[in-house]
Amino acid sequence: MKHPTLHPGLNLGPHHGEAHEDAETLAFGFWVFLMSDLIIFGLMFATYVTMANPMGLAGGPGPKDAYDLTSVFVQTMILLASSLTFGMASLAMRFERGRGPITFWLSVTLLLGLAFLSLEVRDFAHMIEIGAVPSRSGFLSAFWGLVPLHALHVAAGCLWIMIMMIQMRTFGMVPLVKTRILRLGLFWHFLDLIWIGIFTIVYLGALA
Amino acid sequence: MSELNYQHEVRGYLTGFGLALLLTLVPFALTVWGGFGSVTTFVVLGGCALAQFVVQLRFFLHIDLRRQKREDLQLILFSILLLVIMAGGTIWIVGNLGMRMM
Numbered sequence: 001m002k003h004p005t006l007h008p009g010l011n012l013g014p015h016h017g018e019a020h021e022d023a024e025t026l027a028f029g030f031w032v033f034l035m036s037d038l039i040i041f042g043l044m045f046a047t048y049v050t051m052a053n054p055m056g057l058a059g060g061p062g063p064k065d066a067y068d069l070t071s072v073f074v075q076t077m078i079l080l081a082s083s084l085t086f087g088m089a090s091l092a093m094r095f096e097r098g099r100g101p102i103t104f105w106l107s108v109t110l111l112l113g114l115a116f117l118s119l120e121v122r123d124f125a126h127m128i129e130i131g132a133v134p135s136r137s138g139f140l141s142a143f144w145g146l147v148p149l150h151a152l153h154v155a156a157g158c159l160w161i162m163i164m165m166i167q168m169r170t171f172g173m174v175p176l177v178k179t180r181i182l183r184l185g186l187f188w189h190f191l192d193l194i195w196i197g198i199f200t201i202v203y204l205g206a207l208a
Numbered sequence: 209m210s211e212l213n214y215q216h217e218v219r220g221y222l223t224g225f226g227l228a229l230l231l232t233l234v235p236f237a238l239t240v241w242g243g244f245g246s247v248t249t250f251v252v253l254g255g256c257a258l259a260q261f262v263v264q265l266r267f268f269l270h271i272d273l274r275r276q277k278r279e280d281l282q283l284i285l286f287s288i289l290l291l292v293i294m295a296g297g298t299i300w301i302v303g304n305l306g307m308r309m310m
Contacts, residue, residue, distance in 0.1 A: 005270070007280060008269065008270065008271050008280045008281075008284070009269055009270055009271075010269075010270050011270075028279075028280060028283075031280065031283060031284070032283065035283060035284065035287035036287075038287055038288075038291060039287065039290060039291055039294070042291040042294070042295045043291075043294060043295060043298065045295060046294070046295035046296075046298040046299050047298070049299050049303075050298060050299055050302040050303060050306065053306055055306060055309065055310075069236075069239070069240065073236055076232055076236075077232075080225065080228055080229065080232060081225075083225075083228075083264070083268055084221055084222075084224075084225045087221040087224075087268055088218070088221065091214065091217055091218060091221070094217075095213075095214045095217075186269065189264065189268040189269050190269075192264060192268070193261060193264055193265070193269075196257050196260050196261060196264070197257065199232075199235075200235060200253050200254070200256070200257040201257075204235050204236065204239045204253055205250070205253060207239055208238075208239050208242075208246060208249045208250065208253065
């Protein structure tokens with residue numbers, strides 16, 4: 001990249017004119033939100049770590065009873081793949097490939113996001129079935145505070161993708177739509193970053 | 209924007225994806241098949257996670273130490289500092305309390 005970047009994250013580039021200029025403050029503001037979200041997640045992680053011991057478990061179902069590592073592995077792969085497909089959508093937008101490729105990659109990302117959510121909801125249902133509910137122990141409260149919070153974020157991301165696909169059709173690729181997709185991209189990649197922490201600390205760390 | 213540039217940037221995302229994949233497979237394999245001591249396992253898990261953070265920040269979120277507007281980098285670094293103080297402090301203090309109650 002020859003041009004200096006205006007904000008962290010993928011830049012649209014000066015050939016996008018107004019949208020590129022606008023993105024500087026919009027993306028910065030969005031980073032402020034992401035960083036405050038990072039603090040929330042970080043403290044949920046800290047709570048989980050302090051609860052992952054015999055006292056926190058309080059004799060209730062532990063990691064070995066409650067977690068399904070195969071499902072977690074598949075979820076991890078799906079979310080990682082969705083981060084790549086969103087990257088492809090961002091690049092299609094940056095290099096002005098037209099609405100077709102952007103819509104295609106956003107749809108793939110949306111499907112992967114929904115697949116991730118359905119697997120996760122299935123796991124949550126299993127946990128409720130075996131009595132691993134939030135009120136059972138401090139450990140389970142911490143789990144239910146953290147992992148479903150991430151799931152809620154992914155669900156919000158999926159909804160946002162749908163809204164952007166509608167806005168692309170109705171408004172066209174105007175600067176407002178472009179900068180919104182740019183911020184959605186930051187959000188989506190950020191969720192995959194959080195997931196690294198979840199699969200490492202919540203699942204692998206507790207099962208290792 | 210030339211075709212060459214586009215392919216170059218697609219390759220960037222693919223490189224990031226490949227590295228992230230590797231850094232995901234290693235910790236999962238270690239947990240499922242590993243027979244190492246828990247200290248080794250935790251060190252490798254933590255190392256892979258940190259490495260994957262850096263990989264995803266670099267290749268997906270395009271954050272590196274060059275060419276950043278300074279206040280953006282400061283925002284990120286300051287947030288991480290706050291997080292380290294609050295999360296690290298919580299784990300330290302509550303963990304210590306837990307040990308004393310055993």
